[in-house]
Amino acid sequence: MSVAAGTLGCMSSAYGYASASRDRQPPLSGPRPLDELPRLARETSAENPWPVSILSQKYHDAVARWPGAWVEGQIVEINMRRATSGYITLRDNFDEISLPVMGFREFVAKARDFHQGDRVVVHGRPDVWMKATRLSFVADDIRRVGAGDLKAQIDELRKRLKGEGLFDSERKVPLPEFPGCIGLICAPQARAEGDVITNVNLRWPAVRFKVVHAHVQGQQCPPDVIAAIQHLDQDPDVDVIVVARGGGSFEDLIGFSDEGVVRAAANCRTPLVTAVGHEDDWTLIDLAADLRASTPTDAAKRVVPDVREQWQLVSGARMQMFMRMDARVNNELRLVEGYAQRPSLLHPETMLDPHERFLDDATQRLERGLTRIVDDADFTIEKLHASLTALSPQSTLNRGYAVVQTGDGHVVDDTSPIAVGDELTVTLRRGTLTATTTGVEPGH
Structure with a gap:
């Protein structure tokens, strides 16, 4: 007192x-x-x-004055970043009741190895923080009871669905490069909706949205999300679907690990992007989706391109195209100039020079050949003429001899057939004589 x-x-x-x-x-x-x-x-x-x-x-x-107590529950939030103090939130194993727990250095050292979903027992004492008249539970010990029921169930469901092939990469559908309409599933008046729409419009203003509001936590979350996915998947205008929800505890995000939600995401034919929780938060719908974004803002960056980057790409492509066209034209101009400077175009008559030389050579060869042929022919004629001249009777006549022929033209080379009184023709070097035989002397 x-x-x-x-x-x-x-x-x-x-x-x-x-x-x-x-x-x-x-x-x-x-x-x-x-x-x-x-x-x-x-x-x-x-x-x-x-x-x-x-x-x-x-x-x-x-x-x-209250005594200390051991409390059993499941960790739904944990923050042990500081060495001097830490905080966890325990959820009752059966009822929707949570208890904030804080602890100091000794407790933090024991609790560092625990994670969301772990089932634990914690020892501590109640305390009132007088500055705010706030009741809290100050823990000094923590022990593991076993894997949390929800975490164990989710892990078992994950293994079973993975065995069915629902998470295989072959099932993933690539996102459209330039979507015209985005289907957005989120809570009404949620910050995630504004983050997605604002960032998408900043990057790609031409896109349209079809927003379907649904419960994103609690018992109504799974049926709402399933209906929203199926509704947008049947809409032919929707090019890509985004399921967005801001951060929350493991307990808050449990609806996105529901088997029906996972199967709806896996069977969705339209490309599906999930942005549930923060970067460290994982749910089973993330494994079935075609793409998992760390945050709603990250999802906006993933589903649409940046219009400024696209303009830069177009400008760069246009510049490269103009450069290549200019280079091609300049190359063709250089070729034309090269052709124009060729001697065959500057002095086309030079193209006839080789043919003219060929004709001159051929003419010379023809003349030489013909001259040789004529000379050979002249030489042959001269030889024949000499031979003919040497064998000609005229040559004999020129030497003073005469040719005697009978009246019927036979050359008389013997006196036997000649009788006295026969007329004979005597051919001399110049002219002929007609004679009558007056005597015949036989040859010896």
Whole structure:
């Protein structure tokens, strides 16, 4: 009681209280003495109330007398980033009731190896933080009971669906490069909806949206999400579907690991992108989707291109095309100029020079050949003429001889057939004579 009184004295010294009349006069300067305050709650009244600090201190003192306890539950949130203090949220194994738990250095060292979904027992004591009169459970020990029920069930479902091939990469459908319409599944008035639409419009303003609102946590989440996926998948205008939800605890995101939701995502023919939770959050729908984005903003960047980048690509392609066309034209101009500078075009008559030389050579060869042939022929004729001349009777006549022929033209080379009185023709070098035989002498 002395400790409480000391604490109260310190607390009351920080405040100034004055007795309040029924007309609620302004407080007087200086605190009211403790002995003037009501000792018990039933003694307080509108005219004589307790200060907030007194009530907070009494709560603190009352809770401080409560014994420590072991508490069993499932971790749905955990934050052990700091070495001096940490926080977890325990969820009852059966009821929708959660308990915030905090601990200090010793507790943090023990809790670092735990994760969302772990089933644990925690020892601690209740405490009231007087600054905010907030009840909390300060833990000093934590032990693992076994894998959390939900986590174990989800892991078992994951293995079974994986065995059916629902997560195979062959089932993944590539996203359209330039979607015209995006189907968006999210909670009504959710921040995720604004993040997706705003970032998509900044990157690709021409795109349209078809938004389907659904519950994204709780018992209504799975049927709503399944119906939304099937509705958008049947819409021929929708090119890609985005399922978006902001961050949340493991418990909040459990609906996206429902078997029906996973099967609806796997059977969706339209490309499906999930953006559920934060980068570290994973649900089974992420494994069945065609693409998993870390956040709704990341999903917006994945489903549409950046119009500025596309303009840069188009500008670069146009520039490259013009450069290639210019280079091609310049190359053709150089070829034409090269052709124009050729001697055959500057002096086309030079093309006839080889043919003219060929004709001249052929003419010379023909002349030489014909001359040789004529010379050979002349030589042959001269030889024949000489031979003929040498064998000609005229040559004999020229040497003074005569040819004697009978009347019928036979050459007389013997006197036997000649009789006296036969007429003979005598051919001389020049002219002929007709003679009559007056005598015949036989040859020896």
